[in-house]
Amino acid sequence: MPRVFIPAQFLNHEQVTLDRVASRHLVKVLRLQAGAEVCVFDGCGTEIEGHIVRASTAGVELALGQRHRVPMPLASITLLQSVPRGDRMDIIVQKTTELGVTRIVPVLSSRGMVKPPPGKTRRWRTIAQEAARQSGRADVPEVAEVTALDAALAGSAEAGGTRLVLWEEERALPLRRIFAQAPPLPVTLLVGPEGGFSQEEVASARAQGFRTVGLGPRILRVETAALVAIALTQAAVGGLD
Numbered sequence: 107m108p109r110v111f112i113p114a115q116f117l118n119h120e121q122v123t124l125d126r127v128a129s130r131h132l133v134k135v136l137r138l139q140a141g142a143e144v145c146v147f148d149g150c151g152t153e154i155e156g157h158i159v160r161a162s163t164a165g166v167e168l169a170l171g172q173r174h175r176v177p178m179p180l181a182s183i184t185l186l187q188s189v190p191r192g193d194r195m196d197i198i199v200q201k202t203t204e205l206g207v208t209r210i211v212p213v214l215s216s217r218g219m220v221k222p223p224p225g226k227t228r229r230w231r232t233i234a235q236e237a238a239r240q241s242g243r244a245d246v247p248e249v250a251e252v253t254a255l256d257a258a259l260a261g262s263a264e265a266g267g268t269r270l271v272l273w274e275e276e277r278a279l280p281l282r283r284i285f286a287q288a289p290p291l292p293v294t295l296l297v298g299p300e301g302g303f304s305q306e307e308v309a310s311a312r313a314q315g316f317r318t319v320g321l322g323p324r325i326l327r328v329e330t331a332a333l334v335a336i337a338l339t340q341a342a343v344g345g346l347d
């Protein structure tokens with residue numbers, strides 16, 4: 107059944123009118139007509155049975171019926187991702203959403219992108235919504251505003267739990283070993299940009315209570331490192347069962 111994302115604040119009534127983008131998608135691309143059933147999700151874990159009352163590219167009207175709470179992810183996983191150059195962040199947001207990440211914080215560090223062009227955060231949020239829709243999530247991971255590394259480190263210190271920085275020079279402690287026992291939750295993972303972290307940045311992370319962990323002897327591309335780290339974490343907390 108087609109899935110439509112509508113933020114929770116617009117779902118307080120028995121009907122809702124979709125914006126132009128969503129309306130065009132349902133009417134022009136999927137060719138749905140009045141009476142067609144759709145599944146609405148609110149980004150916070152609720153799905154609502156809906157059907158089209160009026161099919162119009164200007165604004166599809168949906169009637170809303172039964173509401174269902176969908177089980178939320180077992181563990182909260184935050185990805186602090188140093189923004190790489192180019193469009194690689196797009197793929198990281200898309201794939202980690204599919205894998206069940208809870209929160210993504212785009213981080214600025216010394217060897218990564220200096221300042222993302224305007225509109226990037228909005229773009230990443232749209233990608234997260236679309237990946238949630240496509241992968242059948244009823245929640246949408248939060249994409250935070252772009253944050254300086256120091257602020258991101260300090261912020262995650264308050265969250266506590268398991269805080270790890272992926273570092274290619276860490277050979278003694280593989281990520282897998284952290285997960286030999288159930289890790290204290292929430293889990294926060296910090297992944298570097300294509301230029302890696304400087305020694306000072308690794309030291310700051312450690313000073314804030316992060317442990318350095320490795321993913322084996324090969325240098326992984328940023329996006330590979332992020333996906334592997336999220337996948338291993340999910341496997342450890344039962345999120346892939």
Ligand code: SAH
Pocket residue numbers: 271272273274275296297298299300301302303319320321322323324325326327328331332
């Ligand atoms: N500075 C390095 C490569 C950085 S790879 C160089 O150019 O040689 C980009 C990011 O992916 C790193 O900052 C790290 O967070 C992660 N990463 C890549 N390979 C890794 C590995 N084998 N173990 C742990 N983290 C890794």
